Amino acid sequence: MRLEGRTILITGAATGIGRATALAMADAGAGVVINHLAQEDLALALLDEITLRGGRAWTIGADVSNAQEVSQMMKHLANTCPAIDTLVHNAGIIQEKPFLDTTEADWDRMLAIDLKSAFLMARAVLPGMLAKGRGNLINIASDLGIIGRAHFAPYCSAKAGVIGLTKSLALEFAPHIRVNAIAPGPVATAMLSPESMSAQTLALELDIPQRRFAHPNEIASTAVFLASELSGFYTGQVLGPNGGSVMP
Ligand SMILES: NC(=O)c1ccc[n+]([C@@H]2O[C@H](COP(=O)([O-])OP(=O)(O)OC[C@H]3O[C@@H](n4cnc5c(N)ncnc54)[C@H](O)[C@@H]3O)[C@@H](O)[C@H]2O)c1
Numbered sequence: 001m002r003l004e005g006r007t008i009l010i011t012g013a014a015t016g017i018g019r020a021t022a023l024a025m026a027d028a029g030a031g032v033v034i035n036h037l038a039q040e041d042l043a044l045a046l047l048d049e050i051t052l053r054g055g056r057a058w059t060i061g062a063d064v065s066n067a068q069e070v071s072q073m074m075k076h077l078a079n080t081c082p083a084i085d086t087l088v089h090n091a092g093i094i095q096e097k098p099f100l101d102t103t104e105a106d107w108d109r110m111l112a113i114d115l116k117s118a119f120l121m122a123r124a125v126l127p128g129m130l131a132k133g134r135g136n137l138i139n140i141a142s143d144l145g146i147i148g149r150a151h152f153a154p155y156c157s158a159k160a161g162v163i164g165l166t167k168s169l170a171l172e173f174a175p176h177i178r179v180n181a182i183a184p185g186p187v188a189t190a191m192l193s194p195e196s197m198s199a200q201t202l203a204l205e206l207d208i209p210q211r212r213f214a215h216p217n218e219i220a221s222t223a224v225f226l227a228s229e230l231s232g233f234y235t236g237q238v239l240g241p242n243g244g245s246v247m248p
Helices: 016-027 040-052 067-080 104-132 153-173 199-206 216-227
Strands: 007-010 031-036 056-061 086-089 135-140 177-182
Touching (some): 016 031, 016 040, 016 216, 031 040, 056 067, 086 104, 086 216, 104 135, 135 153, 135 216, 153 177
Parallel strands (some): 007 031, 007 086, 031 056, 086 135, 135 177
């Protein structure tokens, strides 16, 4: 699964799955653009790690739910790194709240960061990919976008939307651009910690056939596969590194 000559933009790459994906893509030979949300120190530390391992990387701060910031990011990247041929849209947030306590602001924030961002990012990178005649989009969804979860309605709705967007773009931009999603099960990151979730939810997350959380590397390896030509006949698919939480 070698990715020499590729330039891969990863959103939300300063931490968790995004960070592991950046390292795995760089180890496979790709140049990596590390997008972050005001996490300059973490992003630069990641860039240093990639450079130390002999790889090539760039960092760029931008809120990917904001059209203007996305457009500024793309303008900046056009002058600093080779054209983006693969996007891993990974940035996201989660919120646990009973549905009847969920405000319009909660809903709008979640849908902007977890779904509108996927639209903005795809819209930003597709023209360059079309000009080159090839491209690859990988959206990070969630198993919860397939099975739903009590107290997570906005998150589950946004991630289900990401899956719908993925399939629609796969149809619209075939045959030369592939678009797939990854719907991970529970992964050991800040998102799945006692700071961001109740003990009850964490227990539910562990109640899957493999009875453990994934290491972020186990999701990153799926992203490397989707970025590589080994997955050349995959498009419009939702891959599920999920420990058995969903069996379609
Ligand atoms: N951890 C899990 O169990 C799990 C399961 C399924 C799916 N996911 C998805 O994986 C992705 C990565 O999450 P993670 O688990 O690594 O958690 P994480 O919190 O470590 O990573 C999310 C990253 O996205 C960034 N981000 C948030 N809003 C942003 C914005 N507007 N613009 C740019 N960056 C932004 C954050 O700063 C953070 O670095 C998310 O989309 C999440 O929904 C996670």
